[in-house]
Amino acid sequence: MATLSLRDVRKSFAATQVLHGIELEVADGELVVIVGASGCGKSTLLRIVAGLETATSGQVVINNRDVTELEPADRDIAMVFQNYALYPHMSVFGNMAYGLKIRGMDKAEIERRVKAAAEILGIGPLLERKPKQLSGGQRQRVAMGRAIVREPALFLFDEPLSNLDAKLRVQMRAEIRRLQRRLGVTSLFVTHDQVEAMTLGDRLVVMNAGRAAQVAPPMEIFERPADTYVAGFIGSPAMNFIPAVLEDGGASAKLEDGSSIRFADGPRPGPAGRRLTLGLRPEHVEPTNGDGSIPLTVELIEPLGSETVVHGRAAGGMPIVTRLQGAFSGQSLSVHLSPKHLHVFDAETGRRLDS
Amino acid sequence: MSSTALPAAVPMQAERDDALLRATRRRRVMSKIVAHGALILGVLIVAFPIWMTLVGSTHDAATIGRGDVPLLPGSHAIENYATAWNEGGGKSRTTPAALMLWNSLLMALLIAVGKITISILSAYAVVFFRFPLRMAAFWAIFITLMLPVEVRIIPTFQVIVDLSLGNTWAGLIIPLIASATATLLFRQFFLTIPDEFVEAAKIDGAGPLRFLKDVVLPLSLTNIAAMFVILFIYGWNQYLWPLLIINDRSMETIVVGLSKMIGSGDSQNEWNTIMATAVLALLPPVLVVALMQRWFVRGLTETEK
Amino acid sequence: MQKKVIFKGKLLPLALLAPQLAVTFIFFFWPAGQAIYQSLLREDAFGFSREFVGLENFHEVLTDPSWVNAALNSLVFSGFVAGLALGLALFLAVQADKSIRGATAYRSLLIWPYAVAPAVAAVLWLFLFQPNVGMLGRWLNAMGIAWDYRLNGGQAMTLVIIAAAWKQLAYNFIFFLAGLQSIPASVLEAAAIDGARPARRFWTIIFPLLSPTTFFLLVVNLTYAFFDTFGIIHSLTNGGPAKATETLIYKVYVDGVQNLNLGSSSAQSVILMILVIGLTAIQFRAVEKKVHY
Numbered sequence: 001m002a003t004l005s006l007r008d009v010r011k012s013f014a015a016t017q018v019l020h021g022i023e024l025e026v027a028d029g030e031l032v033v034i035v036g037a038s039g040c041g042k043s044t045l046l047r048i049v050a051g052l053e054t055a056t057s058g059q060v061v062i063n064n065r066d067v068t069e070l071e072p073a074d075r076d077i078a079m080v081f082q083n084y085a086l087y088p089h090m091s092v093f094g095n096m097a098y099g100l101k102i103r104g105m106d107k108a109e110i111e112r113r114v115k116a117a118a119e120i121l122g123i124g125p126l127l128e129r130k131p132k133q134l135s136g137g138q139r140q141r142v143a144m145g146r147a148i149v150r151e152p153a154l155f156l157f158d159e160p161l162s163n164l165d166a167k168l169r170v171q172m173r174a175e176i177r178r179l180q181r182r183l184g185v186t187s188l189f190v191t192h193d194q195v196e197a198m199t200l201g202d203r204l205v206v207m208n209a210g211r212a213a214q215v216a217p218p219m220e221i222f223e224r225p226a227d228t229y230v231a232g233f234i235g236s237p238a239m240n241f242i243p244a245v246l247e248d249g250g251a252s253a254k255l256e257d258g259s260s261i262r263f264a265d266g267p268r269p270g271p272a273g274r275r276l277t278l279g280l281r282p283e284h285v286e287p288t289n290g291d292g293s294i295p296l297t298v299e300l301i302e303p304l305g306s307e308t309v310v311h312g313r314a315a316g317g318m319p320i321v322t323r324l325q326g327a328f329s330g331q332s333l334s335v336h337l338s339p340k341h342l343h344v345f346d347a348e349t350g351r352r353l354d355s
Numbered sequence: 356m357s358s359t360a361l362p363a364a365v366p367m368q369a370e371r372d373d374a375l376l377r378a379t380r381r382r383r384v385m386s387k388i389v390a391h392g393a394l395i396l397g398v399l400i401v402a403f404p405i406w407m408t409l410v411g412s413t414h415d416a417a418t419i420g421r422g423d424v425p426l427l428p429g430s431h432a433i434e435n436y437a438t439a440w441n442e443g444g445g446k447s448r449t450t451p452a453a454l455m456l457w458n459s460l461l462m463a464l465l466i467a468v469g470k471i472t473i474s475i476l477s478a479y480a481v482v483f484f485r486f487p488l489r490m491a492a493f494w495a496i497f498i499t500l501m502l503p504v505e506v507r508i509i510p511t512f513q514v515i516v517d518l519s520l521g522n523t524w525a526g527l528i529i530p531l532i533a534s535a536t537a538t539l540l541f542r543q544f545f546l547t548i549p550d551e552f553v554e555a556a557k558i559d560g561a562g563p564l565r566f567l568k569d570v571v572l573p574l575s576l577t578n579i580a581a582m583f584v585i586l587f588i589y590g591w592n593q594y595l596w597p598l599l600i601i602n603d604r605s606m607e608t609i610v611v612g613l614s615k616m617i618g619s620g621d622s623q624n625e626w627n628t629i630m631a632t633a634v635l636a637l638l639p640p641v642l643v644v645a646l647m648q649r650w651f652v653r654g655l656t657e658t659e660k
Numbered sequence: 661m662q663k664k665v666i667f668k669g670k671l672l673p674l675a676l677l678a679p680q681l682a683v684t685f686i687f688f689f690w691p692a693g694q695a696i697y698q699s700l701l702r703e704d705a706f707g708f709s710r711e712f713v714g715l716e717n718f719h720e721v722l723t724d725p726s727w728v729n730a731a732l733n734s735l736v737f738s739g740f741v742a743g744l745a746l747g748l749a750l751f752l753a754v755q756a757d758k759s760i761r762g763a764t765a766y767r768s769l770l771i772w773p774y775a776v777a778p779a780v781a782a783v784l785w786l787f788l789f790q791p792n793v794g795m796l797g798r799w800l801n802a803m804g805i806a807w808d809y810r811l812n813g814g815q816a817m818t819l820v821i822i823a824a825a826w827k828q829l830a831y832n833f834i835f836f837l838a839g840l841q842s843i844p845a846s847v848l849e850a851a852a853i854d855g856a857r858p859a860r861r862f863w864t865i866i867f868p869l870l871s872p873t874t875f876f877l878l879v880v881n882l883t884y885a886f887f888d889t890f891g892i893i894h895s896l897t898n899g900g901p902a903k904a905t906e907t908l909i910y911k912v913y914v915d916g917v918q919n920l921n922l923g924s925s926s927a928q929s930v931i932l933m934i935l936v937i938g939l940t941a942i943q944f945r946a947v948e949k950k951v952h953y
Binding site: 050051052071072073074077078079081082083084085087088098099102103146153 | 446549551552555557558559560561563568570573574
């Protein structure tokens with residue numbers, strides 16, 4: 001089994017720099033998910049690890065061996081592609097066996113490994129079929145089988161679930177997780193889907209514009225997002241952002257409407273008047289009739305069944321989204337911003353400010 | 356037109372519908388009759404010369420020489436074809452059809468296989484690699500579309516003479532195996548092979564030649580079949596080039612040999628054996644088209660895209 | 661268009677290209693260059709000396725009445741061949757595109773003359789129109805028409821046109837049918853709902869939508885008539901009688917191979933090359949248009 005280290009990996013296409021020095025340590029058996037919007041460089045990073053793309057500078061180290069210069073075939077990796085890349089003219093068996101055959105493995109061993117992998121994936125009866133005779137989920141399994149039989153040091157997944165319908169995606173997600181645990185193979189998984197990222201990863205790398213905005217376990221990312229990008233990207237509906245300035249020696253923030261919120265977890269550094277962005281998740285915007293409540297004009301109601309998302313607008317024109325238990329109807333709503341759950345960011349840099 | 360079928364007075368709704376319906380039906384039937392009539396006529400135009408050739412190949416030379424070619428086959432088929440096959444057609448009987456057919460087959464196969472082979476190799480190089488002068492090489496091949504053999508016939512013949520390739524199979528075939536059309540078709544097809552296949556192959560450890568053999572060639576089979584039909588016919592039907600290059604009667608191809616039997620179209624000729632040779636000359640390419648029609652039609656319309 | 665994912669290596673692709681490039685250079689570019697070079701030279705009758713004469717060969721060719729005659733013959737020949745083969749093929753394709761019984765059988769029966777060599781097509785038609793043994797030739801004579809294509813230039817031209825058009829019919833039919841089948845059914849349905857009758861639908865909807873195919877085929881047919889019909893003329897008439905069916909390509913052959921007049925033959929080749937380049941360029945414009953449709 002294996003570890004992976006990325007050391008200051010940079011990549012430019014002509015004049016455009018798409019990766020700005022990525023650092024990452026993946027422990028043995030860990031599943032790290034790289035998540036980000038399209039164009040953030042996540043696929044490029046994965047392809048650099050695979051050797052399909054060459055880094056402009058930096059190092060890729062697998063199992064303490066520098067593989068930066070090596071061909072993909074010599075890196076002891078296996079990859080599951082977004083569209084599976086199954087060779088259409090080869091049977092399921094042929095597809096899974098191809099990489100082993102090229103490496104000159106003997107027939108009996110190939111047979112044993114393919115059968116074993118097919119067993120694990122539940123595609124044993126399909127071995128003689130051609131890819132076009134398979135359903136989407138079955139193709140997905142074959143693509144994984146092709147990776148498994150190689151018994152590689154590292155699994156790479158390039159958005160492997162994005163071609164499946166919603167229901168199957170959830171099912172395969174759980175299956176990949178179970179399988180990865182069972183085989184204990186170090187894995188790197190790229191996706192643009194934050195739910196997939198949260199449910200699958202031991203740790204997440206949230207990427208933004210070619211940089212790793214935050215590398216941390218899922219709950220830490222959710223609870224303590226490192227900057228406004230991560231805060232807005234993870235969680236649905238997205239976090240509310242409210243402009244404010246620091247006051248009272250850093251102990252509270254003054255909103256645009258003149259009201260103040262006192263920080264529940266202690267003062268933030270900086271001079272009075274420092275511009276802040278306050279973040280509050282919709283579920284922490286609580287309906288209230290008490291003092292200091294903010295009146296909202298309701299603009300849109302999205303009933304989700306057990307809860308309702310309400311899009312409203314405060315007096316100053318600031319949009320605020322809230323998530324309420326049960327059903328809701330009405331033209332207006334008063335809410336209270338819960339100081340306990342407040343995230344504080346510097347308005348200039350977007351970085352998180354802790355007490 | 357249906358409007359003429361409408362009565363002048365405003366009819367009852369049902370009656371009017373009936374009139375419209377009748378007119379529409381009549382028009383549909385007419386349209387079908389026209390279609391069948393035209394197509395049958397077309398098929399007759401296409402088939403009549405061939406039918407008469409078949410008929411001509413089954414009578415004796417005297418019947419045809421008198422000018423009494425009937426519309427139906429005669430009883431001399433076996434002897435005519437045997438003569439053509441074993442000795443040759445026409446008065447001169449220079450080369451047996453069996454030998455000429457073999458020569459044509461060899462020429463057509465070598466041209467088709469040669470064109471396909473070198474076209475696949477060059478298309479593969481141009482699509483799957485980046486190297487200096489890549490585009491220059493591509494354009495060099497592409498521009499040969501504008502230099503058909505007929506146009507540069509004399510200087511090309513001189514090159515063959517300079518290389519002492521006259522009267523040789525190499526001289527007959529090699530100049531004809533460069534193919535811009537086939538290269539373009541394969542290039543077009545290779546561009547549609549998903550990038551992920553190449554990546555999967557790289558991770559599987561397959562090099563470029565292995566990828567060509569294990570993935571690209573199997574995926575290209577239908578295109579190869581389509582190209583084969585077109586190029587086999589192209590090769591079989593060559594006329595001007597073999598006429599120039601080949602003097603040796605034992606290397607005569609059947610298309611050229613047949614034409615030589617005619618001479619100046621004299622009536623005092625063995626038309627029966629000539630017609631038997633004609634049937635033998637058109638049978639192989641027609642069979643190839645008939646048996647591989649699906650690939651052939653697709654290939655033909657795709658190459659021109 | 662380029663692939664994003666490629667293999668590394670510089671020598672292997674060059675090795676893969678080598679056979680094609682070698683053939684191309686030795687048998688295409690070198691001869692083409694030779695043709696241009698020789699078109700600027702004149703050789704004496706014994707081949708002992710050569711002199712550079714500039715564009716004189718071209719001037720001679722273009723003012724030579726027999727070349728002008730051949731050019732006119734080529735125009736008449738290719739005009740009629742293209743017109744006949746295109747018109748008939750379009751008509752048949754429209755009929756075969758209707759949903760009638762046996763449509764596929766008709767299609768198969770109309771396609772196969774594509775496989776017949778031009779020279780063989782010539783022999784087939786010769787056997788019909790030979791004045792003494794040919795069925796139709798004798799019939800024409802019996803009707804009181806003095807038919808002998810070996811003596812009458814107009815009749816010779818008619819016969820080579822028929823044989824050449826007959827052979828090209830299948831090719832045009834295949835393309836017209838493919839073109840018709842690629843017209844979206846929804847467009848025709850919309851026209852039908854707008855009230856257009858079939859004949860009107862053809863001229864206002866189908867024919868315009870088919871025009872890229874038609875134009876493409878027109879160029880292909882002209883190219884065919886100019887260059888690929890050598891076999892037909894050589895087998896049927898040998899350019900005769902009295903050069904009545906001598907086309908440009910046939911004249912290149914006669915002057916180069918039979919009269920061994922290299923300078924003139926080369927100049928004629930160069931003129932033809934310019935012609936092909938023109939036709940090919942037009943063809944690519946047409947193909948581009950077709951793709952954009």
